[in-house]
Amino acid sequence: MVKITFIDPDGKKHEVEAEEGTTLMEAAIRNMVPGIDADCGGACACATCHVYVDPAWAERLPHLLQRSETEEDMLDFAFDVRENSRLSCQIKITADMDGLVVHVPQQQG
Amino acid sequence: MPKQGATEGPENAPATGAAKVIETDALIIGAGPAGLFAVFELGMHGLSAHVLDALPQIGGQCTELYPDKPIYDIPGFPRITGAALIARLKEQAGLFDPVYHLRTRALGHETLEDGRHAVTTDTGLRFIAPVVVIAAGGGVLEPKRPPIPGLAAYEGRSVFYAVRDREQFRGRNLVIAGGGDSALDWAIELAPLARRLVLLHRRETFRAAPESVRRMREMVKAGEMDFVLGQIRGLKGGAQAGLEEGALAAVIAAHGGETFEIPAERLLLFFGLAGKMGPLADWGLKMEGHRFVVDPATFQTSCAGLYAIGDACAYPGKLNLILSGFHEAALMAHHAVSRARPEEAHTFMHSTSMALLRDRLG
Ligand SMILES: Cc1cc2nc3c(=O)[nH]c(=O)nc-3n(C[C@H](O)[C@H](O)[C@H](O)COP(=O)(O)OP(=O)(O)OC[C@H]3O[C@@H](n4cnc5c(N)ncnc54)[C@H](O)[C@@H]3O)c2cc1C
Ligand code: FES
Numbered sequence: 001m002v003k004i005t006f007i008d009p010d011g012k013k014h015e016v017e018a019e020e021g022t023t024l025m026e027a028a029i030r031n032m033v034p035g036i037d038a039d040c041g042g043a044c045a046c047a048t049c050h051v052y053v054d055p056a057w058a059e060r061l062p063h064l065l066q067r068s069e070t071e072e073d074m075l076d077f078a079f080d081v082r083e084n085s086r087l088s089c090q091i092k093i094t095a096d097m098d099g100l101v102v103h104v105p106q107q108q109g
Numbered sequence: 110m111p112k113q114g115a116t117e118g119p120e121n122a123p124a125t126g127a128a129k130v131i132e133t134d135a136l137i138i139g140a141g142p143a144g145l146f147a148v149f150e151l152g153m154h155g156l157s158a159h160v161l162d163a164l165p166q167i168g169g170q171c172t173e174l175y176p177d178k179p180i181y182d183i184p185g186f187p188r189i190t191g192a193a194l195i196a197r198l199k200e201q202a203g204l205f206d207p208v209y210h211l212r213t214r215a216l217g218h219e220t221l222e223d224g225r226h227a228v229t230t231d232t233g234l235r236f237i238a239p240v241v242v243i244a245a246g247g248g249v250l251e252p253k254r255p256p257i258p259g260l261a262a263y264e265g266r267s268v269f270y271a272v273r274d275r276e277q278f279r280g281r282n283l284v285i286a287g288g289g290d291s292a293l294d295w296a297i298e299l300a301p302l303a304r305r306l307v308l309l310h311r312r313e314t315f316r317a318a319p320e321s322v323r324r325m326r327e328m329v330k331a332g333e334m335d336f337v338l339g340q341i342r343g344l345k346g347g348a349q350a351g352l353e354e355g356a357l358a359a360v361i362a363a364h365g366g367e368t369f370e371i372p373a374e375r376l377l378l379f380f381g382l383a384g385k386m387g388p389l390a391d392w393g394l395k396m397e398g399h400r401f402v403v404d405p406a407t408f409q410t411s412c413a414g415l416y417a418i419g420d421a422c423a424y425p426g427k428l429n430l431i432l433s434g435f436h437e438a439a440l441m442a443h444h445a446v447s448r449a450r451p452e453e454a455h456t457f458m459h460s461t462s463m464a465l466l467r468d469r470l471g
Contacts, residue, residue, distance in 0.1 A: 029398060037399075039247045039384050041429040042418070045174075048383055068418055073316040076288040077381035079255045080340060109253030109383045 001030050002093050004103045006051070018093050024102065025049040025089035035104035042089035044070050047077040048108040049088040051069045054101035061096065080105055128235040133159045134449050135240040136228055137207075138215045138389070141169020143419025143434030144244030145198040150442035151240075152205025153460065156449055159236060160207050163249040166196035169353050170420075171431075173250055173382070183431060194431070204469055210234065218392045218415075226414055239447040243401055243410070243417040244434070247384025255378065257343055266355035267346065272299070280304050284360045286341050287379030288312070293321040295377060300334040307335045307371050309362055334429060337371060339364035339377045344376070380469040397423040408441035414448055416441045 002029055006014040014034075018027035028036035028049070040046035053064045065083065067075070071090050075081050088102070110292035134156035137144045145167065148158045166172055171180075171191035179188045182378070186194070217229040218241075226241045243392045252270035254260060260268065269277070272295055283303040285296045288310040293319035300306040308325065315322045329336045332384050339362035350358040359370040388397045395402040400423035403409060427433070446455055460466055 023399065032398070033195070039399075044431070046383065047381065072312075072314075076311065076316055079380065080251075105256075107254075107256035109255075109380060 002095065002098045002100070003007070003069075004097070005099075006036070006104055007054075007101065008035055008104045009106045019093055020093055022093055023089050024051065024091040024093060024100075025087075027093065028088060033104070035108065036088060037108045038089060040089075042066075044074055044087060044090055047074045047087060050075070050078040050081075050105050050108060051086055051088045052082060052103040052105065053084045053086055054103065055084060057100055057102075064091070064100075077109070078105075079107065079109065127150045128229065128233050131159060132237045133157060133208075134201065135159075135242060135370060135445065136161070136226075136238040137238045137242045137244055137252050138228070139169060139244035139246055139419070139421070140164075140167035140172055140211075140418060141207060141244060141246050141434070142194065142198055142431045143246070143421075143438055144169070144242070145195070145202050146435050147242050147418060147438040147441065148202035148205055148207040149198075149411065150438045151242075151445065152202070152207075153458075153463065153466075154442050154444070154455070155207060156446060159210060159238075161210050161215050161230060162314045165212050167199060167209060167211070168192070168248050168251075171195050180279045180431070192254050204466070214387075215245075216388045218389075220412065220414075224414065226328060238347060239414055239449040241415050242441060242445070243389060243415065244438075245386065245389055245417075245420045246420040247399065248386035248389070249384065250382040251385050252378065253380040253383050255341055255380065257341065259344065259347075262347060262355050263344055263357055263376070267357035267374060268344070268378065270378055272377070275299065275302060278303050278375055281374040282442035283307070283375045283377065284309055284371055284373040285377045285379070286310070286360075288315045288317070289379060289381065290317045290321065292377075292379040293317045293325050295379070296334060297324050297328065299377075300328055303375075305331075305335070305372075307337050307342065307373070309337050309339055309360070309371065311338070311364075313338070337362065337364075339369070341378075342368060343372065352456055400427075406440065407444035408437050409444065416445060 001017045004016050004018050016027050025038050036078040037048035039048045058065050071087050125368050125437050135151050135158040137147050137158050137160045140162035151158050164371050176192035179190050214231040215228050219227045225239045228236045245293050278299050279302045282305050284307045286309045296308045342363045343361035344355040346352055347354050347361040360373045401410045401417035403417050403422045403424050405424040408418050411419050418437035420429045
């Protein structure tokens with residue numbers, strides 16, 4: 001199990017345990033983390049699973065900021081897109097992500 | 110030829126005044142692929158259905174989000190577009206004469222003393238049925254609203270999510286935000302009408318038809334519209350700008366750490382659609398996120414006679430696939446018929462042995 005922390009816009013922390021090989025979005029939905037809607041169920045077709053990778057983690061695992069072309073396209077439908085924006089359904093959890101911190105945006109839409 | 114189901118036939122026109130009551134075997138909420146196939150499955154069991162959808166057309170996500178995209182995982186169809194699949198589902202369902210009520214949203218629910226369900230709509234209808242099937246997908250698809258403080262005051266007055274009356278934009282400073290087909294199509298179309306049109310998008314790349322992108326760039330070059338890189342941050346207007354409530358003065362945008370204002374009297378936002386379960390989520394049914402928890406043997410929700418199928422239901426291993434919605438519709442109908450017609454004996458029958466289908470389809 002890998003520990004992931006979602007921090008909402010008010011600074012409230014939601015710590016969850018996630019299984020390797022599942023996605024960050026699934027971890028959020030299973031644990032009912034508020035602010036992750038994931039309308040399309042992980043098909044990279046809705047952009048309602050938007051998160052910001054914590055800058056310290058982006059530095060530690062730079063590949064966490066790599067977005068595919070489809071993901072980049074879908075981010076056009078998200079708000080306040082930043083350099084560290086990701087669609088959480090497109091991040092597969094690996095062992096080296098233990099302790100990962102991501103921030104939930106103010107609103108998914 | 111199979112008869113096609115009537116679309117808002119005259120017999121369904123809401124009576125003026127009090128709610129019009131419609132009694133039916135089954136009420137299906139949502140005309141996506143799951144709801145349409147449910148009409149057929151219920152019909153095979155002798156149950157007739159009325160179908161509601163909030164949208165102006167049937168087909169759910171397939172027609173609203175990807176009518177021209179090919180789908181590759183429908184059994185028996187190596188490749189079929191969203192729109193073509195819906196046309197076929199409609200033909201198949203039409204065999205059982207469903208009545209469609211479009212632009213009609215399900216609102217309230219109550220269980221009657223006799224165990225049947227009453228469902229009210231925003232158009233003043235009241236359906237009474239022993240079987241209600243929630244095939245509402247992810248909910249009613251509505252335009253995404255950016256998280257801007259005070260946005261509501263501008264909506265419908267100077268901020269819009271669709272173009273109903275293009276005269277609204279004549280001679281105005283207009284900002285269009287977004288980078289998809291809707292944003293580009295409307296920018297191209299409204300630029301000649303607007304005083305000045307600014308297309309605001311977060312990057313140079315557009316996810317839109319190449320022809321539209323080419324045309325837009327041409328128009329920018331010719332000075333017929335402006336393209337600004339950036340994302341929307343806020344709105345300026347109303348009393349704070351010495352204007353009436355809801356009147357827009359400028360759009361506040363940011364790019365690369367810089368914040369700037371673009372003069373605007375009108376703003377069109379195109380950030381796609383998101384599903385809102387809305388009133389159905391308040392029916393008191395057991396839910397998991399935005400989905401209704403069902404028994405995967407019967408697709409009944411936590412309330413007897415209320416079923417959920419398609420993207421709207423949740424059970425262990427659930428996949429949001431059209432294929433799954435079909436399976437769920439079949440099992441639901443098999444269970445629902447014993448509830449709607451408890452006095453009759455129900456036997457499982459293959460479609461190949463059904464006289465009615467043979468008579469109508471040959
Ligand atoms: C871009 C994209 C590509 C996809 N590709 C595939 C694919 O290749 N293969 C596949 O199997 N699946 C695919 N899907 C998923 C598939 O479209 C969905 O699983 C399917 O549409 C779900 O069908 P449904 O009938 O359950 O719900 P929906 O299609 O979501 O339809 C639900 C309907 O209910 C209506 N509704 C909701 N609430 C109410 C209410 N209160 N009152 C009245 N009406 C209401 C809505 O307006 C909507 O029309 C894709 C989805 C997307 C977005
Ligand atoms: S869940 Fe829809 S894009 Fe991630």
